[in-house]
Amino acid sequence: MHSVDASSLTRKSFRVGPSLLGTFLTFAFLLAVGYPSSAAPLSAIKVHALPAFARKYGLPCSSCHLAWPMLSPFGQAFKDNGYQLGNDRDAPIYQSPAYWPVTFRITPIWHRENETNAGVDSATAPGGQTEASLTTHGFDWSGLDFHTGGTLAKNVSFYVLPSSDNTGAFHFETVMARLDNLAGTTWLNVKLGKFELDNLLSEKRILTLTNVAGVYTNYHYQPLTEVASPGAIPFVFGIGDNQDGLEVMGHSKDDRTRYSVALLSSNDGTPGLPTCRCYATFLTASQAFQVGSLGLQRIGAFDYIGEWPTYYQFTQGGNGVAGTGIGNKSYYRAGLIGQFFIKKYDLTAMYFHSSDNAYLGTGTPANQPLPVGAQKPVWNGGLFESHYTFSPQFILIQRVELVRMSQQAFQIGGGPVYVPGSDEVPSASFGNENVYAIAGRYYPFISSRAGFAFHGEYAFSHQSGASPVTGRNLDFSSLLAGFDFAF
Amino acid sequence: MTLKHVFLAALATLAAVTLTAAGPGSGTITGKITYDGTPAKQKPIDMSKEPSCASQHPTPITTETVVTGPGNTLENVVVYISAGAPDEAAPSAPVNFDQKGCQYVPHMLAFQTNQELKISNDDQTSHNIHPLAKINQEWNKSQPPGTPPIIAKYDKAEMIHVKCNIHPWMSGTFAVLKNSHYSVSDKDGNFKLPNLPPGKYTITAWHEPDQEMTQDVEISGSETKTVSFVFKLKPY
Amino acid sequence: MRKINISKLFVVIAILLATPLLGSAQDESHIGKVTGNEGRGRQFYFRYCWGCHGFRGNGDGENAPYLNILPRNFVAASFKCRSTPTGTLPTDEDLFNSIRRGFVNTNMPSWITLTDQNRADLIAFIKSFSPRWKTEKAGTPINVPAETPLTVQSIQHGQQLFQKLECWKCHGQEGRGDGPSASTLTDSNDQPIRPYNFAAGSRFKCGTTNHDLYKIFMTGLDGTPMPSFADVIKPEEAWDLVHYLRTLQIRHNSPELALWLTTKEGAAIVSAQRVSGTPTGSGVNQ
Numbered sequence A: 001m002h003s004v005d006a007s008s009l010t011r012k013s014f015r016v017g018p019s020l021l022g023t024f025l026t027f028a029f030l031l032a033v034g035y036p037s038s039a040a041p042l043s044a045i046k047v048h049a050l051p052a053f054a055r056k057y058g059l060p061c062s063s064c065h066l067a068w069p070m071l072s073p074f075g076q077a078f079k080d081n082g083y084q085l086g087n088d089r090d091a092p093i094y095q096s097p098a099y100w101p102v103t104f105r106i107t108p109i110w111h112r113e114n115e116t117n118a119g120v121d122s123a124t125a126p127g128g129q130t131e132a133s134l135t136t137h138g139f140d141w142s143g144l145d146f147h148t149g150g151t152l153a154k155n156v157s158f159y160v161l162p163s164s165d166n167t168g169a170f171h172f173e174t175v176m177a178r179l180d181n182l183a184g185t186t187w188l189n190v191k192l193g194k195f196e197l198d199n200l201l202s203e204k205r206i207l208t209l210t211n212v213a214g215v216y217t218n219y220h221y222q223p224l225t226e227v228a229s230p231g232a233i234p235f236v237f238g239i240g241d242n243q244d245g246l247e248v249m250g251h252s253k254d255d256r257t258r259y260s261v262a263l264l265s266s267n268d269g270t271p272g273l274p275t276c277r278c279y280a281t282f283l284t285a286s287q288a289f290q291v292g293s294l295g296l297q298r299i300g301a302f303d304y305i306g307e308w309p310t311y312y313q314f315t316q317g318g319n320g321v322a323g324t325g326i327g328n329k330s331y332y333r334a335g336l337i338g339q340f341f342i343k344k345y346d347l348t349a350m351y352f353h354s355s356d357n358a359y360l361g362t363g364t365p366a367n368q369p370l371p372v373g374a375q376k377p378v379w380n381g382g383l384f385e386s387h388y389t390f391s392p393q394f395i396l397i398q399r400v401e402l403v404r405m406s407q408q409a410f411q412i413g414g415g416p417v418y419v420p421g422s423d424e425v426p427s428a429s430f431g432n433e434n435v436y437a438i439a440g441r442y443y444p445f446i447s448s449r450a451g452f453a454f455h456g457e458y459a460f461s462h463q464s465g466a467s468p469v470t471g472r473n474l475d476f477s478s479l480l481a482g483f484d485f486a487f
Numbered sequence B: 001m002t003l004k005h006v007f008l009a010a011l012a013t014l015a016a017v018t019l020t021a022a023g024p025g026s027g028t029i030t031g032k033i034t035y036d037g038t039p040a041k042q043k044p045i046d047m048s049k050e051p052s053c054a055s056q057h058p059t060p061i062t063t064e065t066v067v068t069g070p071g072n073t074l075e076n077v078v079v080y081i082s083a084g085a086p087d088e089a090a091p092s093a094p095v096n097f098d099q100k101g102c103q104y105v106p107h108m109l110a111f112q113t114n115q116e117l118k119i120s121n122d123d124q125t126s127h128n129i130h131p132l133a134k135i136n137q138e139w140n141k142s143q144p145p146g147t148p149p150i151i152a153k154y155d156k157a158e159m160i161h162v163k164c165n166i167h168p169w170m171s172g173t174f175a176v177l178k179n180s181h182y183s184v185s186d187k188d189g190n191f192k193l194p195n196l197p198p199g200k201y202t203i204t205a206w207h208e209p210d211q212e213m214t215q216d217v218e219i220s221g222s223e224t225k226t227v228s229f230v231f232k233l234k235p236y
Numbered sequence C: 001m002r003k004i005n006i007s008k009l010f011v012v013i014a015i016l017l018a019t020p021l022l023g024s025a026q027d028e029s030h031i032g033k034v035t036g037n038e039g040r041g042r043q044f045y046f047r048y049c050w051g052c053h054g055f056r057g058n059g060d061g062e063n064a065p066y067l068n069i070l071p072r073n074f075v076a077a078s079f080k081c082r083s084t085p086t087g088t089l090p091t092d093e094d095l096f097n098s099i100r101r102g103f104v105n106t107n108m109p110s111w112i113t114l115t116d117q118n119r120a121d122l123i124a125f126i127k128s129f130s131p132r133w134k135t136e137k138a139g140t141p142i143n144v145p146a147e148t149p150l151t152v153q154s155i156q157h158g159q160q161l162f163q164k165l166e167c168w169k170c171h172g173q174e175g176r177g178d179g180p181s182a183s184t185l186t187d188s189n190d191q192p193i194r195p196y197n198f199a200a201g202s203r204f205k206c207g208t209t210n211h212d213l214y215k216i217f218m219t220g221l222d223g224t225p226m227p228s229f230a231d232v233i234k235p236e237e238a239w240d241l242v243h244y245l246r247t248l249q250i251r252h253n254s255p256e257l258a259l260w261l262t263t264k265e266g267a268a269i270v271s272a273q274r275v276s277g278t279p280t281g282s283g284v285n286q
C-alpha cells in the first residue's frame, strides 16, 4: 500500500512532467521507490473559492475574497465559523430545497515552460547523458475540482473535495466534518478528516498558477539529499499538503485572535492507514490588530513537529507490510508570519526554520548505520508576497521565495555533482532555491453566482548546483495566460 | 442704479406678489367625480378576532378601497390644485383622524403640510398607526385604548397609505397638500374648491391606491367653473 | 527647446495633487473618535454590500429577489434599529452598531470582522444615498433611565402590560410569534414578516441587552409592523415589560427567567411553554 505513494526527490520533479522524468536523478530515485511519479503540474492547485456559498448567502465574491481565491478577513471569519455567517440562516433547512452546495472550478490556459541544464540522453557524451535547455509550450488545462461544502445542520459543517488531475483521475483532496462553536463558544471547534493545515497564508488560495509558482516552495521544500536508499521508506512531507487528522481551533468573535492545534497522521495526507504508528502535531496562533485607517495587521507563528518511519518491521515478498513502519525519526517546520495592510497594498512576510533528522535527511533506514559525517539538515526560508488590489476586480501579485541550507546532511566534498548514494554534497549552498513570480488577475465581473478571471503570470526559479550532469544551477521559468473560473 | 434702488424695487415686487397670492379670490371650481368600467368588488371584513369592534357593526362592513354612489359617482377622491396656487402656511386648527370600530374615520383625510394631525383611538382595543410614508419619514406608533391623541405633522406633500398592522383590514389615506384649495368628493361624488383668485390652475383628482387625473382650468373674476373627472375603474 | 520654469511646474503639480482633496465636500460619519470617510466607504460598499443593497443603494441588488426580508433601501432612509424616536433618522452610532451586529433571521450578516474604521467609512457612504441626511438631522436618542430592580412584582407588572398593550396580538400569549395578527403582518415593502419568537432562542434584532430591548419597543422598528410605545409606556414601567419579556426567552438563561422560575406561577407558565423539538435558534451568544 505504501510503496505506491507518489513521491519524488523534490517538488520540482512534480512540475517537470513525464517527458522530463528521464533525468539521471529521477531515474535513480525511481529505482529506489519503484513507482513513476507523474502528477500533472496544475493539479496541485486546489483552490477553495465557492460560488456555492455566494449563492447560498447572496453575497458577492468580493465580500469573502480580497481577490478570489484569496480570503478577506470577513471570508476567513466565515470559514472559521464553519462556513456560517451566524445570522440564523446557516442551517440547510433555511435554504431553498433546490440549493445544491457544489462548485466546479477549472482553469484552461496556455503556458510555456523552460528548464535550463536539464539532463537528456546522449549517445556521445560520457555516461550517456548531457544537459540541454528544454522549452515546451501549448494549450493545457488544470484538473477539475468539485468543491462541496457547507453545513449539515447548524454548527455542523463539512467539506468534501474530490479533485481530478487533467486526465480525469480523481482523488480526495479534502474530506472533513467539523463541529462548530462547541459549548456555545467560538473558541472551540473540532474538525476531523483530511484538511488543509491552518496555514495563515493558504496554499489552496494561492493567486499564482504556474508550474514554478503554483505552490509555495517553502511549504514543500525538502533537501535534495533526502533520497531513500535501498530498504528505506521515502520521506515525503509538505505543510502545504492536506493532512489527515483532528484539529481543534478557536477564534475570537471578530476573528482577530486565532489558534489551532492539530493531531495528525504522519503520512502527508495519503489515504488508508498510515505507514507508521506515529503522529504529528501542528500548532498555530495569530493575532490581528487595527492600525488607524491602514487596515488589519496580523502576526502569527506556527510549528509542525512530526515523526516519520524509516523502514518496515515486516516485509512480505520483499514489500513492506502496510502500517508496520518503524525506526521513526523526527522533523519539524516552524515559522513566523506577518500580514500587513497599507490601504490597497498588502504584504505577507514569512520566515521558516526547518530541520529533519539525519536519517531522514540522508534517506537512511534507522536499522543501518548513518553514512560517515551525516548530520541533520537544517534550512531557513523566507517568503515575501505582496498585492496591490486596485479594486475587487483587479489585483497585481508579486512574490519572492528564498530557501537557504544552513547545514547540509552530508559533508562537503567530492565532485561538482551530487550523486545519490554518495555521502558528500558539492557545496554548502547545494539545493538553495530562489523563486520569483509576478502575476495579474482581472475579474471582468463580480457577482454572487460565479467567478471568472483573466490570469497572466511569469515565474522563475533557480536551484543551486542541482543540474544532473555538470552540477550547475537548475533554472525553470514558466509563462502562463488563461482563464480561471468557478461556478 | 444704486444699491438702495435695487433694494426698494425688490421690496416692491415682493410686496406685490405677496398681495396677489394672499388675497382670497372669489372664483370657484366645482364638479363631480364619476367612474367608467367596473369598480372592484368590496370584500366583507371579518372582525371576529376583535369582538369589541365587531359588536359595533350590526351589519357587517366591507372594505373601502372604492366607494361608489348612485349614478356611478365616486367617493373619497381628493381634488386639489397641483399647480398655479402658491404654497400656503398651515392653518392653526388641527385635523382629526379617528379609529372607531376598527375603521378609520375619515377613510380619506386631506390636510396641509405642517398642519397638526390629531389621531384618536375610540376603540376598546390597541391599534398601531402606521402611515407608510415614502417621501416623509415613516413612523409607527402604538395607541392602546384610553391613551391621549397622537399629534403629528408632515412637512412634505405626499399621499400616504395608513394602516394598522394588528388589524390588517384597516386602511386609510393621508393626503398631505401644499395649499388650502382641496376637497374630498362626497358620497354623491361632488367636490368644491371655493375662494380661488383669478389665475390658471392645474386641478388634480387622486384616488387610491394611485390613480391620478389632471385638468387645466382658468379662473377670471368671480366665476364658477365646473370640471368633471371620470375615473376608469377595473374590477381587480 | 523652451526652458521650463521649475517653480511654475511645481505649482501645477501641487494643484493637480490637491484637486481630489478640493473636490465636492464628502460626507463624514462620526462614531466616538472614529471619523468615517465617504470615499473610502464607497470602495467597501462596492466590495461587500451592493449584491443585496444595489448599485444605487435602493435595495434592489442582484440577490434582492431571492431574499424574503428585503435588503434595506438606503434611499428611503428608514431604519429598524435606532436609539432615536420612530420616524426620525438614526444616529451614526446606531447604523455602525447595526452593521457590526447584523440582523438575525435575515441575510444581513454581522460585519464584526471589518475594522471600526471600515464600518465608519461605510456609514458615511450609505448616508450619501438619501437626501434626507442633508435636510434632516438625526433624531435625539431617547432617554433610557437606569434599570429598575428586578423583582417578581416587576415581572408580574410587565406581564400585565403585555396584556394591556396587546403585545400578544402579534407575538402570541407565550411570545412564540404566533398571535392572531401574526400571519397577516407585512413590512413596508409589502413582504410578509414574522413577529419575533421569544421562545426560539435567537437574539433580538437590535441587540442582546436589556437596554437594547428597552429601546426596541420604545422606538419601534421602523419599516416593520413593530410600533413605538414611547407615548404609552412610562419609562419606569418599561423596565417591568423588559423583565417580563426576558422570561419569555425560555432558551436564554437570564436572571429574569431564573427569578420567574422560583415563583409557582412563573414555573408553571414556563414549563407549559417548554416544548421539546428542534431548536432553530442560535446556540452562540452573539
Ligand SMILES: [Cu+2]
Pocket (backbone or CB within 6 Å): B102, B126, B127, B128, B164, B165, B166, B167, B170
Ligand atoms: Cu387596529
